Amino acid sequence: MRKRINILKQIDWFTIGVFLMLAVIGWLSIFSSSWEGIGDSMFEPGSRQMKQAVWVGLSFLMIILVFLIDSKFFSAFAYVLYGLVILSLVAVLVFGKEVNGARSWFELGNFRFQPAEFAKIFTSLALAQLLTSFQFDLKKIKHLLWAFVIILIPVAMIILQNDTGSALVFFALVIVLYREGMKSTYLFIALAAVLLFVLSVLISPGWVLAGSAFVLLALYWLNEHDNKGFFVALIVATGIVVVLFLLKQREILNLGFGWIVTIAVLVTLLSLLPGMLRARRNTALVLSAILLGTFVYINTLDYVYYNVLQSHQRDRIEHTLGLKDDPLGIGYNVNQSKIAIGSGGFSGKGFLQGTQTKFDFVPEQSTDFIFCTIGEEFGFLGAGLVVLLFATLLVRLIMLAERQRSKFSRVYGYAVVSILFFHITINIGMTIGLMPVIGIPLPFFSYGGSSFMAFTLFLFIFLRLDANRLEIFR
Template identity: 50%
Template sequence: MKRRINVWTNIDWLTVVLYLILVFLGWINIYSAVYNEEHQSIFDFTQRYGKQMIWIVAAFVIAIFIMIIDSNFYSFFAYFLHFVILFLLIFVTLFGTEIHGSRAWLEFGNVRFQPAEFAKITTALALARYLSSQNVSLKSFRTYLWVATIVLLPATIILLQNDAGSALVFFAFVLVLYRQGLSFGVLLFGFYVIALFVLALVLEKLFVIFGTIGLALIVLWILNKRFKYVMVSALILAGSGGLFYGIDHFFHLNVPMYFIILGALVFSSIFYLIMAYWYKIPKVALLLLLLFGSIGLTYSVDHVFNNFLGSHQQKRINQLLGLSSDPLGAGYNVNQSKIAIGSGQLTGKGFLNGTQTKYNFVPEQSTDFIFCTIGEEWGFIGSFVLIGLFIALMLRLLFLAERQRSTFSRIYGYGVLSVLFFHFVINIGMTIGLVPVIGIPLPFISYGGSSLWAFTIMLFIFIRLDVSRLKVLR
């Protein structure tokens, strides 16, 4: 069945209006953030606000262009586009221009272009295409392998470009997988690993080992609902722990407590396995595997932290976790950012009156820290309105995605929503000190052509798909 539909009357104008408001707010706040007495005109093309206007106008043209293209184009060329972007990513990694330590830019004259921004779009398209194809379900290992390939390949290349922030964005697609039926266990396991990583940094290793043992006992009870097993396991561990401690004490070996506990655990595990086999208690081996995996992880956290993360990333994480305080060093940006937002108070200092941003106390005030300008000049009321607009847009996208008849469209819609949500959480979260500083832009608001265009394309592809939602029955 094929019906002729008028693209312009079926557009979801609410989404478009929200988009336009956000883009406009971004533009005037960029103007205020980098306001310069010598270049007072907002149309001055030598300044960022003038340039942003060009990007905005171009974005509108791109949006209109997207609306004209047939909706089947995106699903049909999803893989192809993803390949093109992967190729570009590899290309810039090898031959690109380096800016702020990231080799992530293609340069044409004085126009710069960042393929990583567009990789999010093609990843969303490719993921939607793959997950919507027949006989694919998130129950097979094969599917996970393909999903991982689609999502993690661009993320890895971007990580190699030394742009950890943009790479992290690809974790956003977990939300898409969750909606598509990612098993709760996998999700929980993922959160568990992240929580363990953080706790291992913050707490003494000894507490973490006790915690994981305690957790394992709780899980044992949940799995079998037999309190007796838990008691026996705890007693065996306590007994072997006492034995090991006694040996250590008697022979003056001075082995650290951590290793006494670990030794006792290994020793007890032999009994556990024998008993599990004897009494046919299920999943004990798996539980033990998890337990030792966790301990192994906590033990290797320091190694990962010290060797795999850059020093500025370590500092930012330490700062956020309260492990070190250095308001003039690593914490300087966040501190100044909070001062900017906090000093806005309820109603703000007024347009162009933000001293923190105008006088450069806040770094990157037109790009990653643009929210400071809003918080400082428009106060809590302005922050509230902006967050409200984002919530409205995201909930609208959720609604739109859910009303799609085509699985491809729905999954793609969730892809758009997930990326937007991730940017929103990280960007605003870092300016108010809730999330470590990760340099990613605030969608539609932050200065930058690549970012604006990428989000515009991403959003309008979905609006285009939504226009044609009635065309497809499946």
């Protein structure tokens, strides 16, 4: 009895308050988006909002269950639970039901259930357990690779289910690794890779390569303060470019633009080598290696982009980058969604008064595009409030994570933060045209029982760990 009261006192009621507000707004949005007219009751049996209500109720029971379980259970059984969820991901590939082209659902009577939603929780637990291992150090490549193995196994299974969106979510866990000491170089490389990708789709691989080569030359100059060497190098590089271009025009050696620039800069950098070696500096070598890496990366990317990605995936990427304007085709969802949100104005049209989300103008309005309903009916005030509530929740969770004495709890807390953050950014960004259309739900909002339950469980396991933080000593 004494312990019970203790726990209740330790629970972070602030987070629970934010959670409840989000859940209530989310449920009302589902009701509004499936409401068909005055005749429809809010408590219509069999309606979407009532089905969702059943799941919400079940989730609340789950919360109680989580608080009844000893908090050590989660660390002790982390790998076991992880193993079980991987098994269920395999099972769904065999026994699952295909919905919208993705074989990622178990069907039990009227209710469908998506194990990938729960995989996030148990992958996070397993990751937390791994990072807590004795002498585990993310700065060591081997240990970092282990962490990636934990993350990539569910990713592979979910990609096999043909649910790329849900698989991408797991990469958000890189944030956790960053917080726990992964070398930031890797993060920079990852960011550079994304940047190079976006640029080479936007401009062209050849120009991006040329640009990278130029940046690297500039880096050399900045790093070495070797004016003479730099200008000689620049002249040499220009000379090589001119020669290769002439050869290209005479059709003697037909090289692409990217090749020409890369060869020129590479030759130039290497020509600087002898001088550098004498000065015992390896800048030119490192830069040459980077340039070569970039060259290989961009050409691989080019190949993957046109030969591996499916055309609808290319379309989505190009549409988000503003390269394609096709409001009735691929851009239809996003355009209708922007219209719905934009038409909400400052204060919205009022609850149930949305015209865009009512008449099926916006597809998937109660699942992936649920944010439209809020944007249209409650305007900037409502949509802004939801964004602020989410931001508040995330920042609060970071604070909670940082106050943990146990590394396990902290890692898990950051996992919750990263994955929620990813979902929120992608989902809301998608409805307002900032992100490509990736079909992942908005936490606590989107219609779908397993999604709501999984996010609730995800969050409350952390709150459970947090409530016990004082009992654990390092």
